Amino acid sequence: MANEKRMDQVILGFLSHEPMTGYEIKKRIDTTLHYFWSGSYGSIYPTLNELEKGGLVTQETAGEGGRKKLIYSITDEGRSKLKEWLKNPVVKDELRYETLLKLFFGKEIGKEGTLQHIRNFEDHIRTELPYLEMCVARLAEIQDEEDHKYYLLTAKFGVETYKGYLKWCEEAKQILSP
């Protein structure tokens, strides 16, 4: 088999919250999963069609006016498929950092070029961290609703790793300084 297909599960996951369109699924991937997952239209729309054919989701055409808009809902079968996947052990956690690749082979261009990659990385993390911290603060306030605890877990992961990244940036700059 090739890479195990996981777009199925991402879609079923979001549809387990509420019915929505493929476009809305893409938006949620880019906002809520952004720090640890990604997904493109090129896999979302074909997967939605497969799931519909397999009876795991249902499609409803909602055209106020004339525009095509396909709202998908999860079926009971889809929900049990999602639960099954959630209960199975994790197959793969993957990091793919081009920055680290450029640092590993950095000797070829020397210290200054390599330092620039570290600074760019640091700038990016420093920009993103406040948004993640805001997200954690907002989710931590909500005490009554159970589902927020699960989102809080992933947001906290982002905060803790980003803090680790910034600590590393300091060490890394030191190592390359003359």
Added chain:
Amino acid sequence: MANEKRMDQVILGFLSHEPMTGYEIKKRIDTTLHYFWSGSYGSIYPTLNELEKGGLVTQETAGEGGRKKLIYSITDEGRSKLKEWLKNPVVKDELRYETLLKLFFGKEIGKEGTLQHIRNFEDHIRTELPYLEMCVARLAEIQDEEDHKYYLLTAKFGVETYKGYLKWCEEAKQILSP
């Protein structure tokens, strides 16, 4: 364009150190890049052939006895292609953690199932961290050779993020505890 091709650069990077076979490149990816990059035979061998056709590497058949063994070397053109890439800004850093995906949709299976994913993740990190720390200790000892500094950067990245992960694991278990 699809996903920007980076196996070219990984191969040129390793060949910039010394000539080697595709099999040896795979081994080095799995040992030295393991914490932030991956690569499979299915992309290594075809890419080696493309690079050879493009004149970025040269192929030499070394068959002591009768076994086929293709040793690749980087050309001057290949080295300048590598340098060019190293100087260009990073295109994409990506995290793809199935564990986080299962936590995000964890409400569907509840606290106990979700806690198990966290424990599995924690066990894995606790097992790997000592090896990374040993790697850092070994690289930090070497003061004279410049190239070790670049490997040290990436090993330290692993240590710092893994420590962040373990800190998060404690917080995460707390959040789900009753």
Added chain:
DNA sequence: GTATATTATATCAGTGTGATATATTGTACT
């Protein structure tokens, strides 16, 4: 009124994965 942004779906070439096939050489055990 009209330019621009957003919503919305669909498709495709290119890149990489994980599995499998094939064959040789080296090592461990009996």
Added chain:
DNA sequence: AGTACAATATATCACACTGATATAATATAC
């Protein structure tokens, strides 16, 4: 000496996913 097993070594392929592009309707701003 024989034989199982692991390691070395290359090659190929179905499938998964990306990033780009095409198309078109609706909403918003000026």
